[in-house]
Amino acid sequence: MTESHDDRRDSQRVPFTFQVRERALGGSFEPREGNLSIGGVYFSGRHPPTGAVVELGFIVPCHDHEVSAVGEVIRVSRDDERFGAHIRFTDIPLDCELALARYFQSGTGAP
Secondary structure, eight states: OOOOHHHHHTSOOEEEEEEEEETTTOSOOEEEEEEEOSSEEEEEESSOOSSSEEEEEEOOTTOSSOEEEEEEEEEEEEETTEEEEEEEEEEOOHHHHHHHHHHHHTTTTOO
């Protein structure tokens, strides 16, 4: 059974800051603010992502190292002058995925 868009939106989300690099462009990671869920992230900026794949880095509280993940841009939205990037994780190490699950289950991730 596949998870619908509405089911994914029901998952818990918390405000978070990420380091983001567009894979197609390379270059440096740039900080972005948005929100984090078990399956991906959302962040906004003045420019939309130019490629379909981004590399992400962030620290999950109670995890001993930075999470490095790859995500697919599944949608770009627009709100006035800003663009929102909706990203689904496509490659995240198992220990990092488990750290995210523990973070949300602990209630620490509650807004």
